[in-house]
Amino acid sequence: MIDVTTYWAPLLHAYQPPTQDFKVLKNIDKECYKPIFSLLERYDDIQFTLNINGVLIELFYEYGFGDTMDLIKNLVSESKIEIVGTAKFHPILPLIPQKEVQHQIQMNEELNRREFGRWERKGFFPPEMAISGSVAKFIHHLGYKWVILSGIACPEEWVYDKIYLSPNGLQLFFRDDILSNKIAFKNITTKEFVKALLKMYKNEKEIKKNDTYIISALDIETFGHHIRNYEKTFLKKVLDLIYEEETIKTIFISDLDQHFPIAKKKVIPRESSWSTTYEDLKANIPYPLWDHPDNSVHKYYWKLMKSLNNLMNLSDNLDLTLDWEITNYYNTARFFYNRGIYSCPVWWSNPLNGTWSPNLIYKGVELLIRAALNAQMALVYAGKSDLGESYFDSISYYHGLLLMELNNITKQNLKRFNEIKST
Numbered sequence: 001m002i003d004v005t006t007y008w009a010p011l012l013h014a015y016q017p018p019t020q021d022f023k024v025l026k027n028i029d030k031e032c033y034k035p036i037f038s039l040l041e042r043y044d045d046i047q048f049t050l051n052i053n054g055v056l057i058e059l060f061y062e063y064g065f066g067d068t069m070d071l072i073k074n075l076v077s078e079s080k081i082e083i084v085g086t087a088k089f090h091p092i093l094p095l096i097p098q099k100e101v102q103h104q105i106q107m108n109e110e111l112n113r114r115e116f117g118r119w120e121r122k123g124f125f126p127p128e129m130a131i132s133g134s135v136a137k138f139i140h141h142l143g144y145k146w147v148i149l150s151g152i153a154c155p156e157e158w159v160y161d162k163i164y165l166s167p168n169g170l171q172l173f174f175r176d177d178i179l180s181n182k183i184a185f186k187n188i189t190t191k192e193f194v195k196a197l198l199k200m201y202k203n204e205k206e207i208k209k210n211d212t213y214i215i216s217a218l219d220i221e222t223f224g225h226h227i228r229n230y231e232k233t234f235l236k237k238v239l240d241l242i243y244e245e246e247t248i249k250t251i252f253i254s255d256l257d258q259h260f261p262i263a264k265k266k267v268i269p270r271e272s273s274w275s276t277t278y279e280d281l282k283a284n285i286p287y288p289l290w291d292h293p294d295n296s297v298h299k300y301y302w303k304l305m306k307s308l309n310n311l312m313n314l315s316d317n318l319d320l321t322l323d324w325e326i327t328n329y330y331n332t333a334r335f336f337y338n339r340g341i342y343s344c345p346v347w348w349s350n351p352l353n354g355t356w357s358p359n360l361i362y363k364g365v366e367l368l369i370r371a372a373l374n375a376q377m378a379l380v381y382a383g384k385s386d387l388g389e390s391y392f393d394s395i396s397y398y399h400g401l402l403l404m405e406l407n408n409i410t411k412q413n414l415k416r417f418n419e420i421k422s423t
Helices: 024-039 054-062 066-077 099-117 135-143 178-186 190-199 230-241 253-258 278-282 296-315 324-340 358-381 385-422
Strands: 005-014 048-052 082-083 146-149 163-164 171-174 212-219 248-250 262-266
Touching: 005 190, 005 253, 024 163, 024 230, 024 358, 048 054, 048 066, 048 171, 054 066, 054 099, 054 253, 066 082, 099 135, 099 324, 178 212, 190 248, 212 262, 230 278, 278 358, 296 324, 296 358, 296 385, 324 358
Parallel strands: 005 048, 005 212, 005 248, 048 082, 146 171, 163 262
Antiparallel strands: 163 171
């Protein structure tokens, strides 16, 4: 077999919720962020794509971890890391209004330009890789060149030596879900991983074979936080092994189109996330951990959100020059709303998957309630309270139902646990 090159395009995703506790972030920074960025500094000729949500950048500074940001900036300046676009507070983009999609993306872009200088729109990481046709169109409309998606979003034959385009020209890159999940769940050794890079999509019986590429994408917290010392026991060893292999190169996802042609066939990605299964797709449930029709917490949460979106639309249209009180209440509402639409509350609402935390759910709901209160107060001071009262009453109603559901589900969980324990 003629030697051909495997281009490994690794993506790391760094995010913490706006409600994260100082002690938790301090621990993650110590176990994961500083070790992994310090590790990458020690290697030449490596290229990693990094998604870091703006909320985490702000938390670094707020909690006194600016030295971690210095590490990231150094890696960017040395062209070892490329920073992609995303939504600042990590909402599930297909589930929020388009004007909020734009607002979240633009807030993140402003932060990227402030922190990383001449940052440009190239790649885009939708939170949780949650994608829809309308979101993909909007990403392209904003000027992004490519988007990263879960492998399950690929509706056509898997490509490893070509690049798919959407109908409007957005480059579609699909992560290798199998390989990425093997790393995430510690189901592959370093030697097995490097061997997979060398052999995957290559047929030794063929006289000629094209170069190939593989994209892995994981939460960066996998290395050192979720799996203790994994940045040393896995990532460092992989980089050391790759250094000895001339036919494996790390590459930015943005540079893959310099080595691989565009496929002739245009592709419309499936609506999905990186937690979506084929069973979910068959059931037409593209975002199961955040909007499942059988999940009562999700149901009440999104009914509350619908009314809050309408209330925020009313306050967005107020004349803020009329009264300082209007401006103050509106800005406060925006502060809580921007943060409150993050993805974590509904993610923690999945007891059958083992992710159930009433307090972490309510941390997010509380932000939404404070947004609703301040939006309605802005309307009151503008003399337009009657416009928002039906929405405000609806929010209060579903807030109560949601609280009762947290109580009911917790009792059900405890009952199931006791029944299993007694058998």
